[in-house]
Each structure stands twice: as structure tokens, then as C-alpha cells.
Amino acid sequence: MDTKEINIIQHRQPGIVESLPYNYEFYNPVKICSGKKAMAHIPFELAAINAVRPLVLASDSPIGRRAIKLLTNAFKESEMSFYVCDDVPDNADAETVRRLTTLYLEKNHDAIIVAGDGAAVDIAKVIRLMVAEKTDDLEQFEGEIKLSHAPAPLITLQTFDGSGLEASGWATVCNQTFFSAQLAPQICIIDPRMIIPMDxxxxxxxxxxxxxxxxxxxxxxxxxxxxxxxxxxxxxxxxxxxxxxxxxxxxxxxxxxxxxxxxxxxxxxxxxxxxxxxxxxxxxxxxxxxxxxxxxxxxxxxxxxxxxxxxxxxxxxxxxxxxxxxxxxxxxxxxxxxxxxxxxxxxxxxxxxxxxxxxxxxxxxxxxxxxxxxxxxxxxxxxxxxxxxxxxxxxxxxxxxxxxxxxxxx
Amino acid sequence: MHLLPKKKKKPSREPYREISPGSKPVKWIYLSIMLWFMGRAIQAAARVDKTVKAEFDALPEGFAFSLGVFPDGPYMVLGKNIHGQVKSLGRRGQEQALDVRITIKNIEAAILLFTFQESTAISTSRDRLIVDGDLSQACAVIRILDIVEVYLLPKIIARLAVKRYPTWPMTQKMIGRIRIYFRAVLGY
CATH class of the missing domain: 1.20.1090.10 (Dehydroquinate synthase-like - alpha domain)
Incomplete structure (x- = not known):
């Protein structure tokens, strides 16, 4: 590529070419399914990752109830049942997280779908962390974590509300903040039916x-x-x-x-x-x-x-x-x-x-x-x-x- | 704060429960009929229309494909026999060895496609279909589907169903349409 050509590219995209670092890493495990009836893709996506017993975590809120109703409709004709736990609190304590982790393991679930806002997603991420690390002690983790095993698949239903960190690897539970790029959800579903206008x-x-x-x-x-x-x-x-x-x-x-x-x-x-x-x-x-x-x-x-x-x-x-x-x-x-x-x-x-x-x-x-x-x-x-x-x-x-x-x- | 009106609380249920979603019988029956008739119409069009015949001739001998809905149908399975004739091979897409499998990811996507709310091209671009097999052969199948839809449907609907409505002479379209409908109904 000659100098003139480089100049043209720099003129068009100065931010990209001028500031290209010598080396960098970018990791994004999130698949985004957005648009009309996007939620109907969930059974197919679950089958693609060999998951057959998804656990749905939902908060007892209007958005949680709507999500369960829509999920029931989306799973029709899929020959797959799902299991709902709809008493996920907004501010979970360590005991609730442990209870949900035990439930996940005892009932042999192989994926988590979160139907709710930020708090429920954070709880789901921590459940995956505890399951992957085979522990029930949350306090041993803090800050950036390197998981020893791949965490369970997580599907989030993106809402208009939320904490802003749903699609990221960050989670905050019981005033503790965890980060691992692997904790980010595998699939984010953005369905217009999940939108509830806010003030x-x-x-x-x-x-x-x-x-x-x-x-x-x-x-x-x-x-x-x-x-x-x-x-x-x-x-x-x-x-x-x-x-x-x-x-x-x-x-x-x-x-x-x-x-x-x-x-x-x-x-x-x-x-x-x-x-x-x-x-x-x-x-x-x-x-x-x-x-x-x-x-x-x-x-x-x-x-x-x-x-x-x-x-x-x-x-x-x-x-x-x-x-x-x-x-x-x-x-x-x-x-x-x-x-x-x-x-x-x-x-x-x-x-x-x-x-x-x-x-x-x-x-x-x-x-x-x-x-x-x-x-x-x-x-x-x-x-x-x-x-x-x-x-x-x-x-x-x-x-x-x-x-x-x-x-x-x- | 949500802007939804407050609803009365329903009596409490088990916080952990299994939900078996069931089926959508009306949509399933509609798709079954559509795919069944489409299969017969493709079989008829391969004998009536030169373009469809040429597309099938370009495909290898013994070629078979399916078009259906994930996970358990309905399906439409068609193939070429050793004489080069296009024949319906039943409706069990999963159990046969096929060259190309076109699968629609879910029944809702199939309904959007077969009620002509979305054309085949739009549906593909919106990731509603997956193809298992040779992509050029799958494209040939999609082109055949488009031609058959032009024959079967009135212009006002067919324009929604295909990428580009062809400029055929009226005689070709009307005579072809009558012949294809006649053969599809009688099944030969």
C-alpha cells in the first residue's frame, strides 16, 4: 500500500488507523439476537449448545411476569420444557445465591435464562461462577477471576431497565464485585415485546x-x-x-x-x-x-x-x-x-x-x-x-x- | 418506575416449577398444508417451467433436499430420481440422507415466511433459516421456490414473497399457473 493510499484511509478513519495499537486483545463471547420475535430463537440456540434443561430466573416484577409469559409462547412446538424460579429478589444475600446454586445443581440444569433486570443477571452470573468453581463460598472471590472451568451457558433477555452491565463480565452481589470475561452471557435476546416504557x-x-x-x-x-x-x-x-x-x-x-x-x-x-x-x-x-x-x-x-x-x-x-x-x-x-x-x-x-x-x-x-x-x-x-x-x-x-x-x- | 398500570396480585404459586409449553396446532397444520402443496407444486413446476427444469438439471443425480421447521417439522422432502424426474420423498426430513437441509429455526419464523410477511431473502438475511449442505445448491432451491411462488400466488402477494418479481409475459404466467395448479392438485 503506497503512502497516498494510507493517507486516504487515515483521512476516512483517523481514529482507527492512527491509534492502532501494536498489539491488543478483544474478547466478546456475546451473541446478540435482536428483532421481531427474537425470543422464539431461544429453543434453537439452546439446542445448538446441547442444553435441554434450562432454568429460568425471574424477578417477581411486571417485566419478570411478562418474560415468563413470552417464554412459554416461544417454547411452544420446541419439545423442550423449562423450569422457572420466579422469586429472585432485587437485593440477594449470600444465602439466596447459595440456595439457587443448590437448586441448579440438584435439578441437573444445564443453562440459565434470566428474565429480569440487572439484579437477576448478577445473581445468575454468580451462580455460574460457583458452579464452575465447585464451591459455595462467595467470599473467596473478589475482583478479577480466572475460571478453572467453562461456566454454564447464560441467556439474558435484555430489558429497557437494568444496571447496564448485563452483557458484560461484571457482576455485583452482596456488595461484592466480580469480573471475568467468561461470566458474560453467551446470548443476549433483544425482543421488542420485552420493552416496557419507563419514566x-x-x-x-x-x-x-x-x-x-x-x-x-x-x-x-x-x-x-x-x-x-x-x-x-x-x-x-x-x-x-x-x-x-x-x-x-x-x-x-x-x-x-x-x-x-x-x-x-x-x-x-x-x-x-x-x-x-x-x-x-x-x-x-x-x-x-x-x-x-x-x-x-x-x-x-x-x-x-x-x-x-x-x-x-x-x-x-x-x-x-x-x-x-x-x-x-x-x-x-x-x-x-x-x-x-x-x-x-x-x-x-x-x-x-x-x-x-x-x-x-x-x-x-x-x-x-x-x-x-x-x-x-x-x-x-x-x-x-x-x-x-x-x-x-x-x-x-x-x-x-x-x-x-x-x-x-x- | 414502570409505566404499566398496577394489576391485582394473583394467588401465590410454587416459586420453582416446570413449564411444559405445549404446541401451536393451528400454525402447525397451516404449515403442513403449505409445505405439502408447495412440494407438489415444485414437482409439477419441474415439468412445466423451463427455468425450474434447468435448475434441477444442473443439480447432481439423486439430489435430495428438505425444507422444514426446527425441531420436529413439518417438512417437505423432494429429490431427483435416476431418470432426472423430481419426486416428493415423503415428509420425514430428519430420517433421510439428504444433500441439502434448509431448516427454519422456529415455527414463528416459518409463519412469517409462509404467510408472506417476509420474503425468502429477507428471512435469510434476518437469520431465520439455516442451511446444512452445499450453499450453491441451497441457493438453487431458493430460486426454484421463488419461481414456484410466482406461479402459485397472485402478483400482489407474490411481490411480498420473492426478492424481485419477474417480468414474464401474461400468457406464460397464466398458462403455467393453470398447468401447475392442475398437476399439483392431481399429484403428477
Missing amino acids: IKTTWARAMVSLTQAVEVYMAADRNPVAINYASTAIQSIRKNLAPVFSNWVSNKKRLALINAYTAAACAFSNNQPGPGFLLGKAMAQMGNLNLGTAMGIILPYVMTQYMRKTNCDLADLLRPLSSDDDYAGTTSSLRGKKAIRCLYDLQWTWHQAGRRKIPLTLKDAAVGRYLFPDIIETALKNGLPVFDETDCETVLEHAWEAKPLNVTS
Whole structure:
């Protein structure tokens, strides 16, 4: 390939060619089945992995009940029965996890289907972990785990609600967080019939978790072009579809696109360590008793700015998914990073307006007291916050508290 | 917070239970009839239409294929005998040695295909079919299916069922249609 040709490719895809790492790894075991009657594929997918006795874990919620009804319909004519356990609590203790693991082993199940939101998926992942490691002691695991045996197949029915980590290898149960790329589900089913519209604040918060995950893929030191493509798809889809779904009169296609974006973001996020936005947001959610997505959504533009100030790393590639190709092409390369942050502020304002001003733009609006900042920072640093130190966290929180503009150049 | 209206709680059930989903008899019968008639129509079209005959001639001697629904049918099995004639080989797709097996992943996907809500091409692109066998031979089978659908169905429906509606002369279409229906009903 001659120099001219390389220049043309770089001009078209600067993010991919310029930042191609010397070596990288990308692992994504998730198969996504999305679209009309996607749930009807489950018996076929189970047969393909030689599973005949699936255990369905469902929460006793509207989404759980709807999922069981739809699964019953999907399994018709499949010559396969399934077993339902529909008393999965939202906040499981170690005893519940042990009880469900025993049930899974005693009844000889060979696959798990989760019909519910984030908590049920986390429990299913931990059951698989305990079954694969042949133990009932949860406390011996912490952080990143290398499984000695392949875990049981997991199928998740993606919902409009959820924690944002369903399609990733992360699981949080009993205040313990586990990670293994092998814990990610084998199959994610995205069926429009599983969509239950949520209120504006919850919808926005859910989208912000995925947006933070996707943006952090761009911010990661070990980013790679495959993960970037997943993240870019997620960001573009959230940008285009989030504001319209605040209305109840929008077709489910836009909600379906958003769930696809959430899944793509989680798949990309599985390949990176959580960044400053995710960990600071998580600490804030814990200490300030706030929704995870709300916390992340408020601080994300400030985290991006502080990240650029601190590392001198240009987030120019983010402009393309956050804006448009024309906008990207029409902006000088040195200004693209700054413009990407400007675009995110503009998007937040658009969502705030479209959401009838129900979406908080500052920590003050979200009722997070300034007296909590030291505790939030301490928790974030204890959880292994990368890149940022105490001063950076303070700067981000102080500026996010009353939406004080933060300049990229210090 | 979910925006669904609150429903009254039903009496409590066993938290762990087996669910045997059962069957969909109406859809199964509809598909059985469609596949049965389609099989006979392909058999007839191989004698009436030159294009279908040419497609079958290009396939190897003794070639047999099935089209059916996972996991247990209904199926349509067709094959070429040693004289090159196309014959129906029964309706048990799993038990015979076949060159090409086209399987629709589930009964809902089959209904979308055979109620012409989706064309064969769209259905394939949406991952509703799997092919076990030579892909070029499977493509020939799909082309034959498309031609037969054009003969069997009125234009308004056939346009939904095929990728591109052909521009045949009216006489060819009408005479071919009558001959194929006649042979398919009588079974020769």
C-alpha cells in the first residue's frame, strides 16, 4: 500500500488507523439476537449448545411476569420444557445465591435464562461462577477471576431497565464485585415485546450508564479499534434515539435501538478497566444514595474535560459519534476534542429540554450535598480510581455541583 | 418506575416449577398444508417451467433436499430420481440422507415466511433459516421456490414473497399457473 493510499484511509478513519495499537486483545463471547420475535430463537440456540434443561430466573416484577409469559409462547412446538424460579429478589444475600446454586445443581440444569433486570443477571452470573468453581463460598472471590472451568451457558433477555452491565463480565452481589470475561452471557435476546416504557428520569439514567461506558472505551489507555467500533455504535444510537423516547407516543423501534446500544456499550466495556467516570459515578451513587446513571450522566462532561487537562490526551475521535461526519470533517483536528465535550454539554441540554426539565444537570439539582464530596472521593480512590487523584476528583465534583464551566486548558 | 398500570396480585404459586409449553396446532397444520402443496407444486413446476427444469438439471443425480421447521417439522422432502424426474420423498426430513437441509429455526419464523410477511431473502438475511449442505445448491432451491411462488400466488402477494418479481409475459404466467395448479392438485 503506497503512502497516498494510507493517507486516504487515515483521512476516512483517523481514529482507527492512527491509534492502532501494536498489539491488543478483544474478547466478546456475546451473541446478540435482536428483532421481531427474537425470543422464539431461544429453543434453537439452546439446542445448538446441547442444553435441554434450562432454568429460568425471574424477578417477581411486571417485566419478570411478562418474560415468563413470552417464554412459554416461544417454547411452544420446541419439545423442550423449562423450569422457572420466579422469586429472585432485587437485593440477594449470600444465602439466596447459595440456595439457587443448590437448586441448579440438584435439578441437573444445564443453562440459565434470566428474565429480569440487572439484579437477576448478577445473581445468575454468580451462580455460574460457583458452579464452575465447585464451591459455595462467595467470599473467596473478589475482583478479577480466572475460571478453572467453562461456566454454564447464560441467556439474558435484555430489558429497557437494568444496571447496564448485563452483557458484560461484571457482576455485583452482596456488595461484592466480580469480573471475568467468561461470566458474560453467551446470548443476549433483544425482543421488542420485552420493552416496557419507563419514566423520563429512569430512561435517561439508564442511557447515561451506557454512554459513560462507551466514552470510557475511548478514554482507556489500552483502547483498541474493535472496542472503539462497538462504543461508537452505542454513542451514535444513544445520541439519535434518546430524546424521542422521552415521549410515550414513539414507536418501539427507537427503544429497541437503545437496548442494542446498551448491549454494544457493555460488550466494549467488558474489554476495558472501569475509568474515572464510572468509578467516581459509582462512588457517588453509593454515598449520595443516587441512581448510578444519574450520577454518571451529571459528571461525564466534567470527567472528560479533566481527563483531557490531566493527560493531554485528545478525545478527537469522540466528535464523530457525538456529532456528525460533516461536523467532524469541518472541524480542525486540534479542536475536535474540545468540540466533542461541547457537543456532550449540548446533548445534555437537549435531553434536559426534551425531558421537560425533569433531568438534573447539576449535583445540586440531584440533591447531593457538598459535605459528601470527601467521602465520595475516598470511596472512589479505594475502589482503584485510575488517572485521577484527589484534586482532580474535587475539581470535577465542584464544577458538576453547580454546572461551573471547566476549561480544557488549565 | 414502570409505566404499566398496577394489576391485582394473583394467588401465590410454587416459586420453582416446570413449564411444559405445549404446541401451536393451528400454525402447525397451516404449515403442513403449505409445505405439502408447495412440494407438489415444485414437482409439477419441474415439468412445466423451463427455468425450474434447468435448475434441477444442473443439480447432481439423486439430489435430495428438505425444507422444514426446527425441531420436529413439518417438512417437505423432494429429490431427483435416476431418470432426472423430481419426486416428493415423503415428509420425514430428519430420517433421510439428504444433500441439502434448509431448516427454519422456529415455527414463528416459518409463519412469517409462509404467510408472506417476509420474503425468502429477507428471512435469510434476518437469520431465520439455516442451511446444512452445499450453499450453491441451497441457493438453487431458493430460486426454484421463488419461481414456484410466482406461479402459485397472485402478483400482489407474490411481490411480498420473492426478492424481485419477474417480468414474464401474461400468457406464460397464466398458462403455467393453470398447468401447475392442475398437476399439483392431481399429484403428477
